[in-house]
Amino acid sequence: MDAPHDAAGWIQPMDRPLDSTINRLKFVFPCRTARCGALIEFAPAALSEPVVECPRCGGRAEFHLDGRLTPQGRLTACPMCGCPELFVRKDFPPAIGVCIVIIAGLASIWFLRSSPSIAYAILAGAALLDLVLYLLFPKVTVCYRCRAELRGVRLNPDHHGFDLATREKYS
Numbered sequence: 001m002d003a004p005h006d007a008a009g010w011i012q013p014m015d016r017p018l019d020s021t022i023n024r025l026k027f028v029f030p031c032r033t034a035r036c037g038a039l040i041e042f043a044p045a046a047l048s049e050p051v052v053e054c055p056r057c058g059g060r061a062e063f064h065l066d067g068r069l070t071p072q073g074r075l076t077a078c079p080m081c082g083c084p085e086l087f088v089r090k091d092f093p094p095a096i097g098v099c100i101v102i103i104a105g106l107a108s109i110w111f112l113r114s115s116p117s118i119a120y121a122i123l124a125g126a127a128l129l130d131l132v133l134y135l136l137f138p139k140v141t142v143c144y145r146c147r148a149e150l151r152g153v154r155l156n157p158d159h160h161g162f163d164l165a166t167r168e169k170y171s
Contacts, residue, residue, distance in 0.1 A: 029080050029148035033059035044079075074156040075141055083145035085166055086159045091140040091151065092133060100126055145170045 025045065031038045031054040038056035044065065052061050063079040070076060077084045104126030108119040141150040141159060144166055 024152035026151040027063070027079065027148055028151075029061070029143075029146055031057060031059055032061055032146075033057045069153070073154040075150060075153050075159075076156065078143035078146060078148055079150070080148045081143060081146040083143050083170070085144045085170075086141050086150075086156070087144065087162045087166070088139050088141055088155060088159050089162060090134065090137050091149075092137045097130070097133075100129060 026043050028039055028041045031040055036057040038054055040052055040054055042052050050063050065079050068077040068079050104122055108122045112119040
């Protein structure tokens with residue numbers, strides 16, 4: 001089967017079948033039970049029914065993919081809470097990024113008096129490491145309302161980066 005071409009002759013990527021998208025989905029969301037706070041991680045394809053149980057408190061949560069996942073594998077709303085407002089971010093632990101910045105900053109301050117070139121090289125190395133990590137890590141879709149992290153879906157062009165004003169609506 002040939003790949004489809006657009007009017008300019010460029011090859012367009014073929015959309016994945018919905019079944020293969022569902023097999024790759026992986027969700028992480030905080031338990032909704034009061035005072036539990038556990039993170040529940042599951043793959044919808046591994047479940048026989050659309051209900052997930054918290055491993056800590058036993059609380060149950062439903063998820064719905066019907067009408068929220070396009071045939072192309074893009075989310076239009078959160079499967080956990082139904083919120084249509086989702087954002088995209090890099091799937092990288094922010095604490096590690098902060099540690100890299102702090103260590104590079106302290107190391108460059110340490111070397112600044114004795115060897116400024118080493119101090120600047122450390123800062124450049126940290127920036128290069130940040131760029132490499134940025135390019136290597138995939139993006140994850142996150143729900144503003146319930147903070148569910150939705151992995152394995154194709155990125156929806158309607159979902160952009162984090163917006164504080166939108167987040168404040170759900171606080």
